[in-house]
Amino acid sequence: MTFTQSAKAVPTNLSKTMVYMPDELKEALVKWAKRENRSLSNLIVTLLQESVKNAKSKDN
Template identity: 55%
Template structure:
């Protein structure tokens, strides 16, 4: 497995949230980091779609 250069970020959350996220990652055979990255990618995609829709509404 090759080394991938990715930006590193840190966020804080409650112990309870971390435990639930870790359980979710385990169920999907993912690392916690990979689960969070996937969630962030989906959120960004959804925001872009929402923003584009909002821009279209304001133009016309």
């Protein structure tokens, strides 16, 4: 079991990945996440899951 780096340690079985992105993109994603009352991580995972699902459906 690993712990995320945050104000509170939260146990997780999820993989940790570092991503480099332009500051403008991060700022836009942070604002989006705040509007939806989500963490930045949760928003990014959701967007990636949707993209993978769409890519898989195009493969069929």
